[in-house]
Amino acid sequence: MNYPNCPKCNSEKVVKSGIINERQRYLCKKCSYHFTVNKLGKQIDNYYVIKALQLYIEGVSYREIERLLGISHVSVMNWVKKYRIKAPDNNEYHPTYKILKHEELVSYLQSRENIHGSGMLITELGDKFMVIKWERFKE
Ligand SMILES: [Zn+2]
Structure with a gap:
């Protein structure tokens, strides 16, 4: 390319x-x-199609995906349809995310508290990183 x-x-x-x-x-x-x-x-590069669909499956809303990736929610909805993606029902956890620069990511991970007690995924986002974390809904 x-x-x-x-x-x-x-x-x-x-x-x-x-x-x-x-x-x-x-x-x-x-x-x-x-x-x-x-x-x-x-x-649009497949890289971003996959990233958008990943976020969709994680429960991130179309509008939030638009804000995060700069790709219109209409495009994302079209891909969800095209690839027949069905996000599983999830009533237990909801995703939260942060966009961090590399130095910020390093110091974020240094604190055990930040990575304790929930699943977490780090994905590259342009020249930054996105940390997606799952938190339990309060009962
Ligand atoms: Zn230059």
């Missing part, structure tokens, strides 16, 4: 850095400049 060169310094050292309003966002490793390219339309 061809990545665009950085529009600021013309470096080729460019990495993907999330999606904003359905535009692929890139980060230039050389000058730290963020930029986006034209609308992806239907060509």
Whole structure:
């Protein structure tokens, strides 16, 4: 896959850095400049399709997925239909999540309290990380 060169310094050292309003966002490793390219339309990377469906199964709402991934909830609903995803009923746990930078993630994990007592998943989100945790509904 061809990545665009950085529009600021013309470096080729460019990495993907999330999606904003359905535009692929890139980060230039050389000058730290963020930029986006034209609308992806239907060509949204499968990486984000899978990520969106993962969140859907975890019980994250369409609107929240839109906010987190920058992909419209209509696209996500279409994928749920297309791949016939059915999230299992879940009345016991609800997901909570945090978006953390790498340093924040490291210090978050250092505290045993933060990772004790519930399931947890860490997934990459652009140049940050998302920690999804399950908490029991209060009885
Ligand atoms: Zn650059």
